[in-house]
Amino acid sequence: MKNNLMARMVLDKDYQIAKVDERIYGSFIEHLGRAVYGGIYEPGHPQSDEQGFRLDIIELVKELQVPIVRYPGGNMVSAYNWEDGVGPKEERPRRLELAWRAMETNEVGTNEFADWAKKVDSDIMMAVNLGTRGIDAARNLLEYTNHPGGTYWSELRKSHGYENPHNVKTWCLGNEMDGPWQVGQKTAHEYGRIAKETAKAMKLVDPSIELVACGSSNTGMPTFPEYEATTLDHAYEQVDYISLHQYYGNKENDPANYLAKNMDMDHFIDTVTSTCDYIKAKHRSKKTMYLSFDEWNVWFHSNESDKKIEPWTVAPPQLEDQYNFEDALLVGSMLITFLQHADRVKMACLAQLVNVIAPIMTENNGRSWKQTIFYPYMHASIYGRGISLKPIVSSPKYDSKDFTDVPYIDCSVVYNEETEEVTIFIINKNxxxxxxxxxxxxxxxEYRLVEHIVLEHDNLKAVNTASNQAVVPHKNGDSQLKSGCLEANIAKTSWNVIRLKK
Known part of the structure; x- marks a missing residue:
């Protein structure tokens, strides 16, 4: 194999972007497909606990060290009555779930999910329904989850067996409200007004919470980025984050173009940041608006099979993308992009966590396994905590169908002062x-080379299954550190984690 391409990099502990908010390694569980039923929750499974939660999944989620999980939607939340999911299970109604046209049994609701989140050591990012509902339902849910006691909703929680409040501190004001697919779609003015007024009421109930307003559903929406500007024009002082959502696919089977798609994400983040700063200037505000990239992933493999789903069934296998090796590379590049924007992107949720476009898959009443994308997500979550540094990189570049001057070397660096460790995440897109x-x-x-982890495979289409883990990382990366110079041989199409420690 030829090995004549060279790249240069300068790392300096003073070239700091920002402290990484660990919540950029968040994820998402929606009442959709087999994410809940047959995913995290399966009573009667040999590995389920007394509440019906699968212990094998709890262990896999803990391996990822997921700091926050968005719940219960997603599109599903825009027609969801949260009261259906609390109280005695035998009294809970079965409902037509309109977003995904399935049957919702409501066996799992707010309290059960709060229990599960504790078991996986995660916080909750709770979404409220601003599609079919509004201020009242939102403030009542907040009172139910967070108020200590002595009121109608807090005492109702206690009567359901939860003496102590759940203290959910992060809340989404609706979901993708610009989307024509959304139940209760709203114009930017309509949404900006209801977001502002809901935020005011919720912060009266609990001033310690943080609120995420909906931005555009993706960069292809005709109202992007005007939707963000108008929404924030109304609600800038009441909310703390604006949301971004983006999924990528490789339908045209063009790997070079596909692996460059994080450049679109980079441009998306820059555009929303600029929009936020314009509204900040317009309002003469002293507050900086932060970004919550609370839906992101690869999603395209399952589109055809999803068209054949029988409506109104319980937990049908929806959005079950089987991820290959090149998908893991793009997921790695997207994580690198978040780290490069650590000054503004403070939360992000890989959508989703189990079965539904997910790093973890299960068989009903059977096995669980790690998809290819599990590994870059796990590496970033474990080793990507500290201060994001700006590496000065000189890399050979290429052009693809949609992108020009794509660096072959994609890189981010995290410096953990407490543990005196430096982690370099590198992808070679060649x-x-x-x-x-x-x-x-x-x-x-005085730093030494600890390890060089590599995820690589000769076949970009290689996948992991329950019986065959074809794509797994190894620790045989080719790096040397001598006299302040790190020389690393980065294999073609590979994800690399190079760790240094004092």
Whole structure:
């Protein structure tokens, strides 16, 4: 194999972007497909606990160290009555779930999910229904979950067996309200007004919460980024984050173009940041608006099979993308992009966590396994905590169908002062050639090379199944650190985690 391509990098502990908010490694569980029923919850499964939660899934989620999980939707929340999911299970109604046209049994609701979140050591990002409902339902749910006692809704929670409040601190004001697919779609003015007024009421109930307003559903929406500007024009001082959603696919089977799609995400983040700062200037505000990228992933493999789903069934297998190796590379690049924007992107949710476009898959009454995308997500979550540094990178580039000047080397660096560790995340997007990266790391004298983890496979379409884990990382990366110079041989189409420690 040719190995004549070179890239250069300079790392310095003073080139700081921002402290990484660990919530950028969040995820999402929606009442959709087999995410809840048959995913995290399956009473009667050999590995389920006394509440019906699958212990094998709890262990896999803990392995990912997921700090926050968005719940209960998604599109589903826009016609959801939260009261259906609390109280005695035998009294809970079965409902037509309009977003995904399935049957919702409401066996799992707010309290059960709060129990599950504790078991996986995660916080909750709770969404309220601003589609068919509004201020009243939102403030009541908040009182139910967070108020200590002595009121109607807090005492109702206690009567349901939950003496202590759940203290949910992060809340989404609806979901994708610009989308014509949304039950209760709203114009930017309509949404901005209801978001502002709901935020006011919720912060009267609990001033300690943080609120996420809906931005555009994706960059292809005809009202992007005007929707963000108008929404924030109404609600800038009442909310704390604006949401971004984006999914990518490789329908045209063009790997070079596909692996460059994080450049679109980079542009998306820059555009929304600029829009926020324009409204900040317009309002003469001192507050900085932060970004919550609370839906992101690869999603396209399951589109055809989803058209054949029988409506009004319980937990049909929807959005069950089987991820291949190139999908893991793009997921890695998207994580790198978040780290490169750590000054403004403070939360992000890989959508979703189990079965539904997910890193973890299950068989009903059977096995569970890790998809290819599990690994970059896990590595970033475990090693990507600290201060995001700005590496100065000089990389060879390429052009693809939709992008020009795409760097072959995609990189982010995290410096953990407490543990005195530096982690370099590197992707080589070159389809044929290894690239030697020479990095000046003299700023980190007395640091040694701990390990070089690599995720690679000769077949970009290789997948993991319950019986065959074809795509797994190894620790045989080719790196040397001498006299302040790190030389790393980065294999073609590979995800790399290079760790240094004092």
């Amino acid at each position: 389809l044929t050639d290894n690239i030697t990266v020479n990095a000046d790391v003299r700023s980190f004298e």
